[in-house]
Amino acid sequence: EAQVTQNPRYLITVTGKKLTVTCSQNMNHEYMSWYRQDPGLGLRQIYYSMNVEVTDKGDVPEGYKVSRKEKRNFPLILESPSPNQTSLYFCASSLWGTTEAFFGQGTRLTVV
Amino acid sequence: AQTVTQSQPEMSVQEAETVTLSCTYDTSESNYYLFWYKQPPSRQMILVIRQEAYKQQNATENRFSVNFQKAAKSFSLKISDSQLGDTAMYFCAFMLGSSGNTPLVFGKGTRLSVIA
Numbered sequence: 001e002a003q004v005t006q007n008p009r010y011l012i013t014v015t016g017k018k019l020t021v022t023c024s025q026n027m028n029h030e031y032m033s034w035y036r037q038d039p040g041l042g043l044r045q046i047y048y049s050m051n052v053e054v055t056d057k058g059d060v061p062e063g064y065k066v067s068r069k070e071k072r073n074f075p076l077i078l079e080s081p082s083p084n085q086t087s088l089y090f091c092a093s094s095l096w097g098t099t100e101a102f103f104g105q106g107t108r109l110t111v112v
Numbered sequence: 113a114q115t116v117t118q119s120q121p122e123m124s125v126q127e128a129e130t131v132t133l134s135c136t137y138d139t140s141e142s143n144y145y146l147f148w149y150k151q152p153p154s155r156q157m158i159l160v161i162r163q164e165a166y167k168q169q170n171a172t173e174n175r176f177s178v179n180f181q182k183a184a185k186s187f188s189l190k191i192s193d194s195q196l197g198d199t200a201m202y203f204c205a206f207m208l209g210s211s212g213n214t215p216l217v218f219g220k221g222t223r224l225s226v227i228a
Contacts, residue, residue, distance in 0.1 A: 031212055033215060035216075035218075040121075040220055041220060042116075042118075045216070050213055058215060090157060099145045103157035106157075
């Protein structure tokens, strides 16, 4: 089944403790991105990747890192999480030349 | 930069009735796509309908249809014969170009409640 898989789905952590949210897609998509969803703000792009080893900042990249060492994986790294990064996070992927984005199930992150 | 505005934070509709969700956007580009996404309580992002800017004909998907007014930069979603399962957050989104390698720009969302 074609899908985008995020892990974990829920995470509660403490300020400053490094964490990684994984994202994997099995559709051989070139384009992958991370969004955060906050009440009253909709979804905003954090980082994106056009292909392996090619990443760039989205609209709200501060406090986040990403890597794209393999085509299928695009982890989101929070080196030193802070409470303002408490949010719902989505990974999405799409095939070059198409406009349909496939979303993961979302990761609810709480930083205390 | 492109922006998307949804002016109705919350709406409600009686089951079997019709409801229209509003969306306006701002861009100086001519090649773009517009989308409506549904997010039920499960949080999954589900594509409801997609409109290509160069197509004048309004997109339809079963009970869902859009009213695309390119000159007015308006893209409203009409849900006919509303069902309880339509209860969800709805996001309007914009994508520049057609290559799939540009970000989706989302509105703030409209929470729709369908009442039995």
